[in-house]
Amino acid sequence: MRAEIITIGDELLIGQVVDTNSAWMAERLNENGIELFQITSVHDDRAHIIAALDEAFGRADIVLTTGGLGPTKDDITKQVLCDYFDTHLIEDPRVREHIQRLYSSRPDVLNRLTATQWMVPECAEILENRVGSAPLMVFHKGNKLLVSMPGVPYEMKIAMDEQILPYLEHSVFSRQHSAILHRTLQVNGIPESSLAIILEDYETQKPEYIHLAYLPKDGIIRLRLSSYGEASEAEMEDWFERLKGLVKAYLIAETDEPLEVIAGQLLKAKGATIATAESCTGGKLASLLNKHSGSSAFYYGSVICYDNSIKERLLGVPKEMIQTHGVVSEEVVREMANAVRIQMKTDYAIATSGIAGPTGGTEEKPVGTVWIAWAGPEGTVAERFQLGKLREQVTDRACQKALVRLIQILRKQA
Amino acid sequence: MRAEIITIGDELLIGQVVDTNSAWMAERLNENGIELFQITSVHDDRAHIIAALDEAFGRADIVLTTGGLGPTKDDITKQVLCDYFDTHLIEDPRVREHIQRLYSSRPDVLNRLTATQWMVPECAEILENRVGSAPLMVFHKGNKLLVSMPGVPYEMKIAMDEQILPYLEHSVFSRQHSAILHRTLQVNGIPESSLAIILEDYETQKPEYIHLAYLPKDGIIRLRLSSYGEASEAEMEDWFERLKGLVKAYLIAETDEPLEVIAGQLLKAKGATIATAESCTGGKLASLLNKHSGSSAFYYGSVICYDNSIKERLLGVPKEMIQTHGVVSEEVVREMANAVRIQMKTDYAIATSGIAGPTGGTEEKPVGTVWIAWAGPEGTVAERFQLGKLREQVTDRACQKALVRLIQILRKQA
Numbered sequence: 001m002r003a004e005i006i007t008i009g010d011e012l013l014i015g016q017v018v019d020t021n022s023a024w025m026a027e028r029l030n031e032n033g034i035e036l037f038q039i040t041s042v043h044d045d046r047a048h049i050i051a052a053l054d055e056a057f058g059r060a061d062i063v064l065t066t067g068g069l070g071p072t073k074d075d076i077t078k079q080v081l082c083d084y085f086d087t088h089l090i091e092d093p094r095v096r097e098h099i100q101r102l103y104s105s106r107p108d109v110l111n112r113l114t115a116t117q118w119m120v121p122e123c124a125e126i127l128e129n130r131v132g133s134a135p136l137m138v139f140h141k142g143n144k145l146l147v148s149m150p151g152v153p154y155e156m157k158i159a160m161d162e163q164i165l166p167y168l169e170h171s172v173f174s175r176q177h178s179a180i181l182h183r184t185l186q187v188n189g190i191p192e193s194s195l196a197i198i199l200e201d202y203e204t205q206k207p208e209y210i211h212l213a214y215l216p217k218d219g220i221i222r223l224r225l226s227s228y229g230e231a232s233e234a235e236m237e238d239w240f241e242r243l244k245g246l247v248k249a250y251l252i253a254e255t256d257e258p259l260e261v262i263a264g265q266l267l268k269a270k271g272a273t274i275a276t277a278e279s280c281t282g283g284k285l286a287s288l289l290n291k292h293s294g295s296s297a298f299y300y301g302s303v304i305c306y307d308n309s310i311k312e313r314l315l316g317v318p319k320e321m322i323q324t325h326g327v328v329s330e331e332v333v334r335e336m337a338n339a340v341r342i343q344m345k346t347d348y349a350i351a352t353s354g355i356a357g358p359t360g361g362t363e364e365k366p367v368g369t370v371w372i373a374w375a376g377p378e379g380t381v382a383e384r385f386q387l388g389k390l391r392e393q394v395t396d397r398a399c400q401k402a403l404v405r406l407i408q409i410l411r412k413q414a
Numbered sequence: 415m416r417a418e419i420i421t422i423g424d425e426l427l428i429g430q431v432v433d434t435n436s437a438w439m440a441e442r443l444n445e446n447g448i449e450l451f452q453i454t455s456v457h458d459d460r461a462h463i464i465a466a467l468d469e470a471f472g473r474a475d476i477v478l479t480t481g482g483l484g485p486t487k488d489d490i491t492k493q494v495l496c497d498y499f500d501t502h503l504i505e506d507p508r509v510r511e512h513i514q515r516l517y518s519s520r521p522d523v524l525n526r527l528t529a530t531q532w533m534v535p536e537c538a539e540i541l542e543n544r545v546g547s548a549p550l551m552v553f554h555k556g557n558k559l560l561v562s563m564p565g566v567p568y569e570m571k572i573a574m575d576e577q578i579l580p581y582l583e584h585s586v587f588s589r590q591h592s593a594i595l596h597r598t599l600q601v602n603g604i605p606e607s608s609l610a611i612i613l614e615d616y617e618t619q620k621p622e623y624i625h626l627a628y629l630p631k632d633g634i635i636r637l638r639l640s641s642y643g644e645a646s647e648a649e650m651e652d653w654f655e656r657l658k659g660l661v662k663a664y665l666i667a668e669t670d671e672p673l674e675v676i677a678g679q680l681l682k683a684k685g686a687t688i689a690t691a692e693s694c695t696g697g698k699l700a701s702l703l704n705k706h707s708g709s710s711a712f713y714y715g716s717v718i719c720y721d722n723s724i725k726e727r728l729l730g731v732p733k734e735m736i737q738t739h740g741v742v743s744e745e746v747v748r749e750m751a752n753a754v755r756i757q758m759k760t761d762y763a764i765a766t767s768g769i770a771g772p773t774g775g776t777e778e779k780p781v782g783t784v785w786i787a788w789a790g791p792e793g794t795v796a797e798r799f800q801l802g803k804l805r806e807q808v809t810d811r812a813c814q815k816a817l818v819r820l821i822q823i824l825r826k827q828a
Contacts (some may be wrong), residue, residue, distance in 0.1 A: 009628050010627055010640065011627065011638075012437070012440070012453065013450045013451070013453065014440055014441065014444045014596060014638075014640070015436075015437040015438060015439070015441030015442070015443075015444060015450075015630060016441075016452070016636070016670065017435075017629065017631070018432070018433075018434050018436075018437040018438065019432075019433060019436070019437070019453075019701070020432050022426075022429075022432075022433070022455070023426070023430075023431065023432040023433070024431040025427060025429070026426070026427055026428055026429030027428065028429070029429075030428045030429060036427045036428070036429075037427070037456035037457070037462075038454065038456055038457075038462075038466075039426065039427065039433075039453075039454070040452065040453070040454050040455075041436070041452060041453035041454075042432070042452055042459070043451070043452075044627075047453075048452075049501070052452075052729075055427060055469070070606060070628060071606065071607045071610060072606060072607070072609075072610040072628045072632075073617055073623065073626070074627045074628060077752060081776065082540060084444055086499075101417060106605070108605060108608055108609060109605045109608065111607055111611055112611070113607040113610050113611055114605075114607045123495060130802070140736055152630070153804065154804045154807045155805075156802070166558070173686030180429060183426030184430070191520070191522060191523045191528075192484060192485065192486060193486070193523060193528045194484045194522055194523065194525060194529040195486075196485060196486040196487070197420040197525055197527055203487055207721075211424070211488065211809070212487070212488060213425065213458075213488045214488060215425050215430060215431065216484075216566070217431070222430070224425070224428075224430065225422065225533045226428070253665075254530075255431065269660075276718075278697075280699055282701055282703075282704035282713075283697030283698070283701040283703075283704070283716060283718065284697070285697075285698030286696055286697030286718045287696055287698050287702075289696075290718075290720055291696075291804075291806075292806060293771070293772050293773065295720075296720060296721065297485065299696075299721075300719050300721040300723070300724055301684075301716055301717065301718045301719045301720045301721055301724035301728070302697060302716070302717075302718035302720065303715065303718075303728075304690075304697065304704075304715045304716035304717075305715045305760075306704055306709075306710060306713050306714055306715045307710065307713075307714040307715055308685075309714070309759070310714055310715035313757070314715070314717075314728075314757065314758075325753045340582050342727075343728065344721075344724060345422070345723070357707070358707050362558055385499070387479055388566075388568065389545070391706075391707060392568075392608055392705075392743045393568045402574035403590075411512050
């Protein structure tokens, strides 16, 4: 069972919006045994949309489109789909009722443009968009299916989870579909090419239908095994175990979960808490630690001390220490971690101080120099890193390094 | 002059990686007068890559590909391009020297797989990849061009800015290219459909070759005027000014710059400083305020007080106040803003407290309830918002609301 995604919107093609929808949808489709063959982003343009639909139907069984369903003139997807499927718009009383209920407390939204949202293509099946006014539309083309949904990420996500995937489950998946298997592990502390040399024999020995991919990001490499219907689960498991054995010395995680999730699970399992004191990462590490639901069980808080005076006043880092060693130094970062751990009364604390750039670098401490300290019941450790040249890269990598070592510390003390 | 992007990598199609490259490249291409017609994401698969190349060349003059250039077996782009352009790999001494220099301090990286990186297609022009080992390759196909570059975002960005755009400028742009004009403004506090009704006459009156698009995100609507070569700058300016006049009451910004950049500019212009005290936004607002270079001029620091004890101990919010009014209340959020402003000795401070969900909501304060307070030299104000149902949506929107009001306050006091 093969799907394609077509994302519709000029904003994608002038770079005003990053398409985060496709990756999210891709993950869900794969989990449900549907291979995503291609993602195509096209303009809000009739001819362009129609050409993309024809091409996608030539390759795939299911075509999912997002975008172009707003009430404003620049959104044309619904009308184009009417033309494509040779149908016309009719009023749908259920959609009308839903939209009137949705905006019952906001009469200003219930204007005549919003009213166009309850006009739907006659030949389409309409699924309920619980959180928005754009209808979810399903069209049939022979044995194939087209699903049109809004591009607003949270509307699309709720639509996929509550309506579209269950719909596909009933109407399509049952026909036949083979299991897509993915297993991912994460390693740290080895260059990609060296890793590939270690895995050379493994790559020769494994069956061709189990694919191995290398995904380096922010200093971590994810190794992913994939099979599209040919490997059994036991076979996959076997090759995954062998892979794990070969990279044991560098292994950080046996799943694809973000490192902050793994760290959170370890903290929760210990009943332990954590705080951060951040200079160069400026709240990014805090945001990661409390990004996911349930983080209030282990994450207490942070002091973001971007300005040096805040390090002195809020964290009590001695002025002389900063003057002697510089603010990006082992001494200062250790002091920050210890201070925030005591202040917040947590079991663990992480502190960061570095030069994110583009300015501020020196010969001794060039842009990308970051000191990180980890404080915990067994003492405090610190490490210096060189994390690249671009501001965002430096701070993203610093967060990943902070989480890698935290995970190692938590595992050792488990 | 029309371009297309082909992003190559299984990771994009199983949702393991979000394609942030394309939006970045799209913006740069548009700035340089090149229309981006389509973005296509394909598998690391020979037949799929070749089909995508054929299709893209059928529509565009320039095809840019990213990804598949690593030294590991799963990366096949270079070999496929050799086949496509009927050429073979030869050693490039300049690339060899560059890679040996790049990794001179890391002999572990200089292994035989890395050595495959200095083998390049004979017919390709090679541009220097200053920060990585994958060569930047330019292929000619009649009057058309293909540029292949790595998918690692920071390598791609440096390659585009330092090598590829200047290359295109010299070799292609000079042939002929028409000015692509985009003008964007941002509004707040009006539903999209109501805005469209206000702009109905405007949309009828403006020339068809000036396009108007509505881009709602995180509670802000961006209105974009675009012209692909047909409108003069003066004409565009004229229609932009009229648009501005019509939405004056809701106008937040006259450019497409992120709100944190606009707030930063206003703070810098005043020589003023800011701090934040964040509960539900958990460091996201801090991260935004210090995301861009130069933020140390106005951003001092933050207290992230996720746990209530931190609100009491670090910010001195009275326990009784929390007990009486609840932690998500006007009283508490005002106290937080005032406290962090005094503690950090800044001119302004913003505090957030809310229920990001998915748990923690009550009938009186459902998930999505957020209180925000702004403290400044003219006093403290607070506002309650209802920001949706999804955790990420609630915190993203809270940050945007915080910035909108901050900008309004800074402008009023200018």
